[in-house]
Amino acid sequence: MHHFDYDIVFVGGGLVNGLLAWQLKRIKPWVRFLILERAISFGGRSTWSFHEKDLTPEALRWITPLISASWPFYQVAFPEYERQLESRYYSIRSRKFHEVLHQELAENVRFNTDVLAVSENQVVLKDGTIISAKQILDGRGKRELEKGACGFQKFFGLEVELNHPHGLKAPILMDATVKQKDGYRFFYCLPWSENRLLIEDTRYSETPDLDSEECRREILEYCAEKNWQVREVFYEETGCLPLPLKNQFWLGSRSSESLRETSLTVGMRAGLFHPTTGYSLPMAVQTVELLIKSHDQETWPQLLERFSEGVYHRQKFFVLLNRVMFLAGRPERRFQFLQHFYRLPGDLIDSFYAHRLSSFEKVRFFLRTPPVPISAAFSALRRELASDT
Numbered sequence: 361m362h363h364f365d366y367d368i369v370f371v372g373g374g375l376v377n378g379l380l381a382w383q384l385k386r387i388k389p390w391v392r393f394l395i396l397e398r399a400i401s402f403g404g405r406s407t408w409s410f411h412e413k414d415l416t417p418e419a420l421r422w423i424t425p426l427i428s429a430s431w432p433f434y435q436v437a438f439p440e441y442e443r444q445l446e447s448r449y450y451s452i453r454s455r456k457f458h459e460v461l462h463q464e465l466a467e468n469v470r471f472n473t474d475v476l477a478v479s480e481n482q483v484v485l486k487d488g489t490i491i492s493a494k495q496i497l498d499g500r501g502k503r504e505l506e507k508g509a510c511g512f513q514k515f516f517g518l519e520v521e522l523n524h525p526h527g528l529k530a531p532i533l534m535d536a537t538v539k540q541k542d543g544y545r546f547f548y549c550l551p552w553s554e555n556r557l558l559i560e561d562t563r564y565s566e567t568p569d570l571d572s573e574e575c576r577r578e579i580l581e582y583c584a585e586k587n588w589q590v591r592e593v594f595y596e597e598t599g600c601l602p603l604p605l606k607n608q609f610w611l612g613s614r615s616s617e618s619l620r621e622t623s624l625t626v627g628m629r630a631g632l633f634h635p636t637t638g639y640s641l642p643m644a645v646q647t648v649e650l651l652i653k654s655h656d657q658e659t660w661p662q663l664l665e666r667f668s669e670g671v672y673h674r675q676k677f678f679v680l681l682n683r684v685m686f687l688a689g690r691p692e693r694r695f696q697f698l699q700h701f702y703r704l705p706g707d708l709i710d711s712f713y714a715h716r717l718s719s720f721e722k723v724r725f726f727l728r729t730p731p732v733p734i735s736a737a738f739s740a741l742r743r744e745l746a747s748d749t
């Protein structure tokens with residue numbers, strides 16, 4: 361019988377692999393596993409947020425030790441109106457994510473470890489070491505998508521301490537009253553405490569580049585306009601998430617079609633994210649629940665394959681929306697799309713974020729006239745169908 365060094369090797373200690381390893385240790389402590397992470401902590405520098413309806417009540421229970429803050433509602437602001445949405449909003453900060461995971465997984469992780477190559481049962485480290493396992497889970501994060509096949513959600517944020525309370529009772533998910541540039545632009549504010557805020561300058565843009573110096577300056581100007589006197593800047597966070605315009609972006613649970621026998625892939629790397637927000641936390645949680653509940657690790661490839669296929673079919677609708685948003689209107693008018701979206705009933709908005717629109721809800725979604733010329737919307741959709749066949 362073949363001897364393996366471990367039952368499982370996790371390549372990358374980011375969101376999905378971190379969650380899975382953490383739950384595995386709690387529920388199946390006998391499984392021998394190792395996490396290989398190139399950085400010096402779990403989760404990098406991120407704030408992962410989600411809506412209450414994105415997760416099942418059971419998932420919400422087990423993920424609770426990681427939650428840094430939650431608020432009973434959130435707000436949006438557009439040139440034509442402001443709205444408060446009665447849906448609980450949660451944030452997990454990577455600092456806490458690392459602290460909680462490290463307490464339980466210290467002996468299962470090697471930080472500062474760069475993986476060079478991954479195959480079905482082996483990984484090769486940068487220093488040439490080879491480690492074998494019955495199952496390798498590749499969770500190395502997002503891949504670059506084919507040029508022209510996606511738009512981008514890009515952002516740069518500052519965490520600031522103010523001299524006086526800011527007065528926000530809940531997050532502002534989109535403040536689109538700011539000057540529009542570089543596509544659809546909005547500010548995102550998370551109030552951590554009375555005086556402390558994370559403020560992000562966010563854009564739905566054609567290009568991935570962002571001038572962090574300019575964002576830093578304009579976030580401070582935004583604070584000044586709101587009369588928020590900044591005492592100190594603590595932390596910076598930046599990201600760029602692909603928003604696919606074509607269905608071909610999906611890679612499946614295997615590394616690639618031509619490498620059927622390679623390792624299993626999970627998370628962003630496997631295309632398991634919401635096409636219109638670029639967010640992956642809900643699907644990472646679903647992946648964990650799916651794999652943890654299985655009796656036998658040997659069934660993981662089939663389970664992941666089926667799960668990824670289901671996600672892929674649901675993603676198609678959101679890819680179409682991306683096409684309408686990015687291709688049917690002028691970039692500087694893109695805000696109208698979201699201004700229109702946030703007028704929808706709250707339950708529809710919840711289902712949209714949860715990546716769970718039923719056929720009936722899709723019809724309800726489209727019964728509202730799109731905020732772009734109908735002919736342009738149809739032309740964007742037609743181009744999608746042509747490029748897919």
Ligand SMILES: Cc1cc2nc3c(=O)[nH]c(=O)nc-3n(C[C@H](O)[C@H](O)[C@H](O)COP(=O)(O)OP(=O)(O)OC[C@H]3O[C@@H](n4cnc5c(N)ncnc54)[C@H](O)[C@@H]3O)c2cc1C
Pocket residue numbers: 371372373374375376377396397398399402403404405406407408409410473474475476499500501502597598599600601626627628629638639640641642644
């Ligand atoms: C700043 C930011 C904010 C985000 N906010 C949200 C949000 O609010 N809600 C949401 O749902 N989604 C959010 N996302 C999107 C998405 O959920 C995250 O990108 C999420 O972290 C993806 O999880 P993952 O496990 O697939 O990859 P990651 O969390 O990116 O993990 C990949 C890990 O693999 C490691 N790695 C890569 N290559 C190697 C290698 N060769 N050897 C060893 N280790 C390697 C990396 O260091 C990293 O730790 C955000 C993304 C960013 C960047």
